[in-house]
Amino acid sequence: MGTVVVGFVDKPEGEAALQRGIEEARLRDSRLVVVSSHRGGDEFDGEASIHAEEALAKVEGILADSGVEHDVRHLVRGFEPAEDLISIAEANGADLIVIGLRRRSPVGKLILGSNAQRVLLDSHCPVLAVKAAQD
């Protein structure tokens, strides 16, 4: 059974990645591993940590409803999210990584975030980049 890995962030593009990851896992008859990674440290204090847990509880609910075989990994171990995502994809022999990208505003010049670039460049498996639905 193949594995699709989703890089989840609690933002519209992260939700889009989760939804698309569920669809891709269904299409490929694969299991889904959802990775939520925080570096931790001072910025990840009590409140941020509670928000992260709430977001993941919601993710668990969506996954349970999807009927797709799944696993959620919440990592706070001091690594960049891209590193955690790539290492979990490799450890699981993933066939596909799904990440969310911010949508470029009509006037905004936006370059890809460093985490997205790193996943795209360093991942051993193909990376599917999705955006949040347009408002």
Added chain:
Amino acid sequence: MGTVVVGFVDKPEGEAALQRGIEEARLRDSRLVVVSSHRGGDEFDGEASIHAEEALAKVEGILADSGVEHDVRHLVRGFEPAEDLISIAEANGADLIVIGLRRRSPVGKLILGSNAQRVLLDSHCPVLAVKAAQD
């Protein structure tokens, strides 16, 4: 019937994108549109043009063997490849764009090329980024 669009370049990463595009079109029961885009101008002289035609003849052969419904578009109209790719994806209501990325060398610091960044940021549909098989 859905549409998968492949951005083809005559390089290992372009061949990887073509192969993966064929697989994705099969998986989704979609048709495949392969886009080869050159800006044209002085650099695209007789020899470069002949090489491009030879590469596309090979692509046509691979597509015919694949049994996937397909269409090849060779554009030389002065636009950046990213622009051509995105406009063809939109015109065909594509569900997915597949592009190839250069593999980062073990020591090399490589940022994503401007065409890849542009497709990733500006495409309305999800973008699957694949790399050539490792030597």
